Amino acid sequence: MSSYRMERSDGGCRVSIDGGLTAVVVPELQQVLKQEVEGGTQRVTVDLAATYIVDSSGIGLLIAASNTLSHKSGQLAVVNVSPEIFRLFQSMRLVPRLNVSGRATTGPAHE
Amino acid sequence: MERTSKSHRHEEDLCLSIPSDLSAVEPVCRQIRSLLQKRHLERMEFPVEMIARECLNNAILHGNGGQVNRVVNFGMRVGKKQICLRIADQGMGFDWRVHKRSWPQASAASGRGLMIAGAYAERVAFNRRGNQVTVWINTAREGR
Numbered sequence: 001m002s003s004y005r006m007e008r009s010d011g012g013c014r015v016s017i018d019g020g021l022t023a024v025v026v027p028e029l030q031q032v033l034k035q036e037v038e039g040g041t042q043r044v045t046v047d048l049a050a051t052y053i054v055d056s057s058g059i060g061l062l063i064a065a066s067n068t069l070s071h072k073s074g075q076l077a078v079v080n081v082s083p084e085i086f087r088l089f090q091s092m093r094l095v096p097r098l099n100v101s102g103r104a105t106t107g108p109a110h111e
Numbered sequence: 112m113e114r115t116s117k118s119h120r121h122e123e124d125l126c127l128s129i130p131s132d133l134s135a136v137e138p139v140c141r142q143i144r145s146l147l148q149k150r151h152l153e154r155m156e157f158p159v160e161m162i163a164r165e166c167l168n169n170a171i172l173h174g175n176g177g178q179v180n181r182v183v184n185f186g187m188r189v190g191k192k193q194i195c196l197r198i199a200d201q202g203m204g205f206d207w208r209v210h211k212r213s214w215p216q217a218s219a220a221s222g223r224g225l226m227i228a229g230a231y232a233e234r235v236a237f238n239r240r241g242n243q244v245t246v247w248i249n250t251a252r253e254g255r
Contacts (some may be wrong), residue, residue, distance in 0.1 A: 022136075023133050023163060023168045023172075024134055024136065040235075053157065053161065055165060055224075055227075056168070056221075056224040058222040059223060060220040060223070061220070063217075063220045064131065075210070088161075088227070094217065097217055103178070
């Protein structure tokens with residue numbers, strides 16, 4: 001079962017996804033991120049250290065959040081991505097757009 | 112993408128019928144991973160689950176329009192060289208013939224599902240009506 005937790009700090013927030021960033025969790029997460037950004041958050045970090053899969057709905061959520069934040073001079077970063085998910089982002093040329101970085105334990109991932 | 116009318120339902124290792132509810136996708140994925148582990152195909156878990164999720168989500172949301180009284184049928188056959196997935200919904204189908212094999216714009220927040228499935232698959236085929244998709248994945252291919 002997928003879940004998430006959020007921590008706030010210094011005008012930013014960090015969302016950690018446990019399990020999958022998939023269609024079943026996207027609607028709730030979308031509302032939470034929307035509220036955060038409307039509340040003035042400018043830096044959103046999505047931590048995928050405990051995430052094993054991201055589907056197209058999850059990718060859509062990250063792109064929509066990135067679009068909204070960039071309009072408000074904010075920024076999204078996707079961190080601690082597994083090698084398989086990193087390759088998925090690479091194949092869609094989303095690594096620079098979403099500021100994707102790999103997991104430290106598996107070595108830095110490069111595009 | 113191409114059309115298929117063949118049914119291999121009797122040969123399937125996994126044959127499930129789920130309601131049109133996104134939460135029903137998770138148990139299917141657990142069974143997929145379990146089956147692949149039993150066949151020592153752990154390296155195929157990510158690509159197979161990616162394809163299954165995209166096709167199941169499409170069938171539930173677009174095919175069946177999220178109507179929970181409609182079901183989605185899922186079949187999976189694990190062969191020596193290929194894994195075959197079959198996903199069928201009870202909707203009107205869609206015109207896969209006009210579906211272009213191109214990525215959406217980088218800023219687009221939707222429209223990647225079928226393209227992702229196609230990227231991990233060896234072959235993707237639809238029935239004439241467009242409410243059943245069959246996907247073949249080469250087991251020799253490790254991830255993308």
